[in-house]
Amino acid sequence: MKKNLIEDPFEKEREEKGIGEMNDQNDQVTMVLRHRDVRKCAHNWKDYTSAAKPGRIVIPSEVNIRETRQIPFELDPPKHGQYRKVIEEWFRRPLKEDYQEKLKSQIELLLDEVIDLEQVELVHDFALKLQSRALTLLLNTPFEESETWISWGTHVFRSEGEALDGDKANILYDYIDKEIKRAELNPTDDLYSMLLASAVEGKKLTHEEIKGVLVLTFAGGRDTVINAVTNTIAYFAEHPESLTHIKEEPEIVGKAVEELLRYFSPLTQIGRVVKTDSHICEHAVKADTRIGLCWASANRDAQVFENPNEIDLTRKMNPHVAFGFGTHNCLGASHARQILRILVLAIASKVESIEVLDGEENIEELGVFRRKVGYHNLNVAFNKIENK
């Protein structure tokens, strides 16, 4: 098993040209690679729009499998802000103590379930379960719903061997339609019911708009959280000294998680559609083509991060863009941060060491670039701290 390195495939192009190019389903992408440019382009919604055809700003493009506009993700200001306002407070619930307590007991229980096993396959039997169960807290739906979501497998949109799978997407869309109708008949205090009771500019949200919020919530936090969880455990398996460090100084967990997020960059990039012919790093980008805001490359930019390819859990200045940047920054970030902080602390308190047995890496192909984002599967064994 190779070391749990996540190499930076963008370094040469980032330093020499500042951009990279990839062809995604015959829809060209100019990947923006430098930290400064990524932030500038993310900030500049007037020239680089999110309000394109639904699915187009996702790379790989989902235009062929999705018609529902993800909200607020696929809107530009000022409309974006109006919708975001409706849900922003909801997505900050993870900052509350009772939410964190529930998340903590979920994660500790799951860890207890696998800690004594001879081996556990982390992606499906740990990370997917953790992500799905935690999502019941974010949606405020019954815990049992997580069993349905777990049964869908690791990808909502993608199945093994196929990059984009329309049938998988339909399972999710049908499920969400059904849940919106259920909440309409019997409102509860879940996200569906909250959205059904919400309005923008005096107009109630339509089912299609509510579906757009839910599709984003399900899809945006699935692979990303699963990869972050799996990569985090793989990292501590190879760095027992870091696990000891967290045990001895649990107060560094916040900084540690930010550094892991920077290094893993669970979402490689997000696209925007160019509105008028312009330039990035003296390179022409044509109207109606796409740029890719490459968070993963920006997070290794040596102009900003000292020793960018090393994990320094106490890194003090860490202006990473793992959750994006600007008005569209990740709505699920508070939830994701809590998951990782609680997970790291739980592992530090219960686990002596972790052994990686075998696994298969998950590599994205992005034009000339090949980037590891995590694992398709990873078998590990936990060694428990014995209570003396």
Added chain:
Amino acid sequence: MAKITFITNDGEKTTLEGTSGSVMSLAVENGISGIDGDCGGVCSCATCHVHVAEEDMERVGEASEIEAVMLELADDVTEFSRLSCQIEISEGIDGIVLTVAE
């Protein structure tokens, strides 16, 4: 020991006392509205953006290069902008007044 006054967006004034750590942590622990400190103080999220009172700017000091880059594209930025996670509490900043950015 330093006394730090926060003025929030609704115009409310709160004065807190701290001895060490960052101004952001002090604000978050005391629930100052508008200072979220999502990233825990590593200069990544810009949710702890404040405007330092002009007369206090010299004592607080200017933003470091990385902080300045973060602020460059932040909303509501002025020449008195700082990220409060990067301001360490010390006696030297006793009495400063910070207005939470919008």
